[in-house]
Amino acid sequence: MSTEQQAEWFEFNQETVEALIEDGSDSSKPHTIEYHFAGNDFDVLEKAAVDAFKAGFEVGDAEELMLDDGGTIFCFDAVVERLLDVELLNADTLKLLVIANKHKVHFDGWGTYFIEQDA
Template identity: 55%
Template sequence: MQEWREETAAIVNELLADGSNPDLDYEIEHHFACQKFDLLEKAALDLFKAGFDVTDAEEMELDDGATIFCFDAMVECKLDIDTIVADIEKMLPILEKYGVDYDGWGTYFQE
């Protein structure tokens, strides 16, 4: 978790240093991937039950020709390190249960 806390702090601090508005709510998009669609689908359902909005799964081809499936889970919140890390902590046990990879999170600059 320390790695995710450090990465989250870096992203938040960079956005704020660039002038992103700290008073607004942000749509935080958490990214997930798995080679097995059925496991990805189960993780998405559990994340939905845990209160996250989830996107439909997409199929992607990697550079080596392998196929993976991915989706995002979204939550709206302030650009707050502790809040975002708490969401990651809530998601990780679900992902581990199904062998789904957490691929970080992102959001957009807001003036």
């Protein structure tokens, strides 16, 4: 993993957390963070999923998706409950980038759901 790749993901984490908070997502409550992985080889992707599980993430079942060009790709999510804390997200990102690079699968960032603040 390159330092540039790491810096880009850390910037993504910062910008995403800032946008969620600016939009009013409740930063005092844990959010379900879904980190995304994809790859062409199911067996290789499965090994990455096992490593993500060993690293403390809940791992969803792999799915097969059809691409616009007619090809297929396999993907899974590694899920964890986290506050919108950039340092925690950066630590997760580092762990998962290492796993993605080890297995030569694609790490595709993360997403979460907006959590309404109590009225």
